[in-house]
Amino acid sequence: MIFKLLHWLCRLTLAGVFIYSGYIKVKAPLQFAVAISGYQLVPENLVFPLAQYLPWIEIALGVAILIGWKIRHFSAATAALLLFFIVILTITYMRGIEANCGCFGMDDPISPLTILRDGIFLVPALYLAFEDKIRRKFSGEIPIP
Amino acid sequence: MLHRAKPILFTILFALSWTLPAGSTEDAPGRILGGSVNSPIRIDVFSDFQCSACREFFLSTVRKVLKEYSSKDKVCIVYHEYPLAYHEYARDAAQYCEAAYRMGVQTLLPVMESIYVDQASWAQDGKLEDSVAKALSPEDFLKLKDIMKDPTINEAIEKEIRFAVKKKITATPTLIISYPGKQQRVEGLVTYLVMKQFIDSIIK
Numbered sequence: 001m002i003f004k005l006l007h008w009l010c011r012l013t014l015a016g017v018f019i020y021s022g023y024i025k026v027k028a029p030l031q032f033a034v035a036i037s038g039y040q041l042v043p044e045n046l047v048f049p050l051a052q053y054l055p056w057i058e059i060a061l062g063v064a065i066l067i068g069w070k071i072r073h074f075s076a077a078t079a080a081l082l083l084f085f086i087v088i089l090t091i092t093y094m095r096g097i098e099a100n101c102g103c104f105g106m107d108d109p110i111s112p113l114t115i116l117r118d119g120i121f122l123v124p125a126l127y128l129a130f131e132d133k134i135r136r137k138f139s140g141e142i143p144i145p
Numbered sequence: 146m147l148h149r150a151k152p153i154l155f156t157i158l159f160a161l162s163w164t165l166p167a168g169s170t171e172d173a174p175g176r177i178l179g180g181s182v183n184s185p186i187r188i189d190v191f192s193d194f195q196c197s198a199c200r201e202f203f204l205s206t207v208r209k210v211l212k213e214y215s216s217k218d219k220v221c222i223v224y225h226e227y228p229l230a231y232h233e234y235a236r237d238a239a240q241y242c243e244a245a246y247r248m249g250v251q252t253l254l255p256v257m258e259s260i261y262v263d264q265a266s267w268a269q270d271g272k273l274e275d276s277v278a279k280a281l282s283p284e285d286f287l288k289l290k291d292i293m294k295d296p297t298i299n300e301a302i303e304k305e306i307r308f309a310v311k312k313k314i315t316a317t318p319t320l321i322i323s324y325p326g327k328q329q330r331v332e333g334l335v336t337y338l339v340m341k342q343f344i345d346s347i348i349k
Contacts, residue, residue, distance in 0.1 A: 027329065030322065030343050034333040048342035106332050 003135050010124030011065055014078060017121055018062030024105055025055035035102025039092050057081075065128070075128035082122045089115045174304050175223040176246050176253065178207070179215030185348055186220045189321040191227045191314045194238035195268050198334045199318045200261045206337045208258070213341070219348055224257075226305040227317055234271045236302060241277050243301050244292040248285065255280040256289075 025032040033051035036042055042050060061081065064074040085103075092099055093110050101108040108114065127134065175189060190207065192199040207222060214220035226242070228235035238260050245256040259280035260273065267273045278286050292298070312321065320331040324347050335343075 028331070030320075030329060030335060030339070031331045033339050033343070034331055034335055037336065037339065038333070044336060044338050045342075047336075048339050048346075052346070100333075 003131075003139075006127070007131065010127050011068070011071070014075070014121065014124045014128065015062045015066035018058045018065070018078065021104055022055040022058035022062060025051070025102075026059070029055070031106055032102055035100045035106065038097070038099030038102070039088060040095075040097060040099075041088065041092070072129055072131070075125050075131075079122060079125035079129050082118055082125055086115060086118045086122070089118065174301070174308050175225045176242075176250070178222045178224050178250060178254065179211040180221035181218045182221055184215070184218050184221040185324060186214075186344060187223065187323045188220060189223045189225060189323075191225045191309050191312070191317060191319040191321075193227055193229045193232055193235045193317040194242070194260055195232035195235040195264065196229065196317045197264070200264050202318045202334050203257065203261050206335060206340050209337045210340060210344070211254075214344060220344060225309060226302055227309040227314055227319075228302070228306070229317065232268075234267060234273060237271070237273050238267075239302050239305070240293065240298050241273055241289070243298050244289050244295075245277075245281075247292050248289060252281065252285060252289075 029048070029051045032055065033048045036047050036051055037044070058081075061074055061078045065071060065078065089101065089110055093112070093115065097110075099110050100106055101110050101114045103114065103118070180187075188210070190202075192203065194200075210220055211222060215222055226239040228239045241260065242253060242257055245253040256277055259276045260267070263276040263279075267276055277289065281289060316332050318332075318334065320335065322329050322331065
């Protein structure tokens with residue numbers, strides 16, 4: 001029961017975050033492009049294409065997790081994307097660049113809190129990706145070879 | 146699985162298809178810098194002459210968009226004054242530009258350009274007149290100084306500020322971009338290449 005509850009909590013949280021985050025960016029791709037430019041990491045000619053397509057990847061991941069299609073694979077992909085975001089945010093913060101995260105709209109400057117927030121989102125993604133192993137470990141089930 | 150997913154997918158697609166309607170800007174103030182009001186894209190620029198990002202945006206992006214797109218009536222650029230209170234000379238600059246606008250857009254553009262180019266200099270000493278004089282013939286400069294005495298110049302700036310406040314503008318530059326069926330708001334510096342890719346994605 002507790003595992004089932006945890007599973008749905010992680011699934012709904014992660015799907016909600018990714019669909020919402022993607023939706024905001026799809027609605028305002030130019031604003032997201034300005035946020036990407038602020039990181040000073042992406043060549044200028046790739047900024048707008050990235051701003052156009054990355055939000056759809058986020059939405060696709062969120063939808064896949066919500067409907068439960070290949071959930072382990074898509075959760076692992078979501079965790080990888082979150083790790084990528086955390087690395088990018090940390091590098092930008094360490095470089096002392098005053099940029100906007102662009103994660104959930106514009107009024108969101110990069111700070112240790114934004115990095116921590118992405119770190120918190122990583123927990124449900126990792127849980128769903130390794131759910132079988134975690135359940136076996138805690139319920140004492142014997143792994144199927 | 147797909148049977149169960151259908152209602153969820155439908156809800157998400159419905160939510161995604163919802164977009165902001167293009168806002169009515171008919172009664173709005175602002176100066177058309179280029180392009181027809183019937184252009185497929187309208188960019189309302191809220192700017193402050195003493196802000197460095199606004200300078201960069203005007204000199205690097207707006208000028209090129211005017212040349213490449215507005216001249217072909219693909220983009221209409223409407224400029225709104227929003228002199229921020231903590232910029233000592235921004236309102237003076239806005240007043241000079243309002244006076245120049247009353248002489249025509251062809252007078253306004255070189256004045257705006259000159260004011261932005263010399264920003265670092267007049268922002269220190271407030272000597273805006275030198276920048277304005279440089280952009281005009283002596284006769285036009287005298288005419289502009291005469292127009293500056295008109296009290297409605299300041300009223301026009303006040304109207305612009307009220308409009309910006311109504312639109313909840315909090316930073317400069319802020320752009321409100323309207324195109325068929327959609328409207329989006331952008332805060333911060335948009336480079337010309339990014340703007341070009343965005344415009345091309347709409348008008349193909």
